[in-house]
Amino acid sequence: MKFSWQLINNFTNLDHINFNEFKEKLALSGLEIDKIENKEQYKDKIIDLSITTNREEIFSSLSLAIEISTIFNTPIKTIPIPLNYKNSIPYNSKISINKTQTHIAYIRIVAIEKIFNKTTPKWLLNNLEIKQIDKYNTLNNIKEYINKKWGQTFYVTNYQMIKEQKNIINDHELTQIFHSNQIELIVNKISKTQKFHNDQSKLLIFTTIAKINNRDFFQDDPNEFYENMFIDSIKLITTIMGGTIQKHNHAHEKILIKNNKLRLRQENINKSLGYIEHKKLKFLNRKKINNILIQLKLYPKYYKIDKSFEIKVPHYRKHDLKREIDIIEEIGRIYQFKYFFNKIKQHSTKGHKSKTYIKVQQIRNTLRQLGLHEVINCSITKNIYTSYINPKIYNPITNKQQELRTNILEDLINNYEHNIKHSKNNIEIFEIGKIFNKDGKIYTEKRHISGLVYNNQYTRNTWNNSNHEINLYHFKNIIEILLENINSNAILKENLSDHKTKNLNYPEYLFKINKQIKIYDQNSNNIIGILGELDKKFIKRFSDKNEKIYIFEIDLNKLIETTKLANHLKYVSKQYSQYPSVTRDISLKLKKYTKIQRIKQKILEGNNKLIESIEIFNEYFNSNKIRYVGMRITYRSKNRTLNHEDIRNIDINLENKIKQLQEN
Structure with a gap:
């Protein structure tokens, strides 16, 4: 979405802000600048912003100026004019019965006579081109320009459309209150004193929702600038198109808009955002958090008992500030995330493992x-x-x-x-x-x-x-x-x-x-x-x-x-014999389920100190499924070479063992 630097500067003072600093802080706040164009002809810069879906309220120069004033903690230059609804027609719909009213739903209808369809000025066309808005007739162009500048605009109609009871107001909340029948009553009251039924006559409808106590301005809601928008619209229409402005008629309805209150625990802020950079074990203190919440126009109230803040979410931010974590993210955004530790501190010490x-x-x-x-x-x-x-x-x-x-x-x-x-x-x-x-x-x-x-x-x-x-x-x-x-x-x-x-x-x-x-x-x-x-x-x-x-x-x-x-491994050392060994390979015919361990134990029974090792090197079944096991027995003495008598005794002893095993 494209915005004019000059138009933003009309609402808040950007002269003292370095443009590179402006780009950096805007990006850190989640409003990324895709492109910047220099318009030398108009001595202006066009900023193309990438705005996420959760910030749908930023669509006009005023709403962006309010956001910039929050980020840079600078005031809005334009002072909102209080809404004067005291002399308007009170209208009670079914919506507000037996409820405590907090806001005013307000409608103002202005009749304009003798309008001339003049050419749209170049400066206005340039602004519409910046906003990528299709250009139609001059009155519609003024309407679109006002909407992109102030975040609200007027509706253009005539007496015939009112009689046909066509829906003119696009705002769903206002349409429920000021439906076509109600608008016709106000128009009929105008028609008794003024004549505007010719084809060149137009009806302009201005609507808004404002606080009942309209002297208490916070400069955080585009609706508070309703009167400023109205004056700007009438001036542009009369200056560019001429015409006679008739006396307006207006009506209001007192309605209830509940404040969306959230509780914000300081402990959860510390857990989510972590330590401040270059400060060991140091979190954002209560005073700093309170100042940031005021800067965000959330008007906090601190409760010392449970160390928490109660905040009021503005009506225009109710769509994206719904949970505690949303407010914590806003605090981090304003303080700037780069000033928090972005890495968890690594400890060299390790805990005990059993x-x-x-x-x-x-x-x-x-x-x-x-x-x-x-x-x-x-x-x-x-x-x-x-x-x-x-x-x-x-x-x-x-x-x-x-x-x-x-x-x-x-x-x-x-x-x-x-x-x-x-x-x-x-x-x-x-x-x-x-x-x-x-x-x-x-x-x-x-x-x-x-x-x-x-x-x-x-x-x-x-x-x-x-x-x-x-x-x-x-x-x-x-x-x-x-x-x-x-x-x-x-x-x-x-x-x-x-x-x-x-x-x-x-x-x-x-x-x-x-x-x-x-x-x-x-x-x-x-x-x-x-x-x-x-x-x-x-x-x-x-x-x-x-x-x-x-x-x-x-x-x-x-x-x-x-x-x-x-x-803690234990090693056992044994003397290695330097004398040669004698090896015997034997094949045993065994029963199917005879255990190998039992065979080894049988061979080792008695006085067999000369046996060094017994290894199984093969096991197989012949065509008749008779089981055979191949064993290798190694004999060696630690203090002498085995003689013929030793070998003869070994063979005799081994034959006896084999007979015993095969008999069993």
């Missing part, structure tokens, strides 16, 4: 790096098995949410079913959450970590081969990598002899009996978790009957107890 917090983050990051996605489920559920240890909820909302969960795996199985239903083929998820148990009358709460992996395209031997699904060894390796990355001394092995009884802390019923591995704390030899293949009877719906799903659940606190911080 070992538990560090390890939980490390576990999360490790599982994410291994390709698992974290999920979060609600702890209120219905467990698969009904048990006395299940904590029940009194008066549950639904049947599916009547207990606290005793494990996380059941929720992950539900996640799996949901994803399979929506055609998600590869599911690799984990959750860190709380589980609950009941021990007599005591309820316990623990943190567990659980995971579920289903992937039928997990690996391939070569690029030419097709993908293969994940197996138990791959899944076991994922858990081993997790334990290694968090420096845990926990180990994976089969059930020990003293742990044959059912463990209530872990959902063993979800696992296949022969496809589960326990996780032990090496120090206490206690179970801290379990991993293995999911028993398919717990899957309600699946796409492939041969699919394999692997799951794990670990007590998080017990797992963290098995870890050591990186700067």
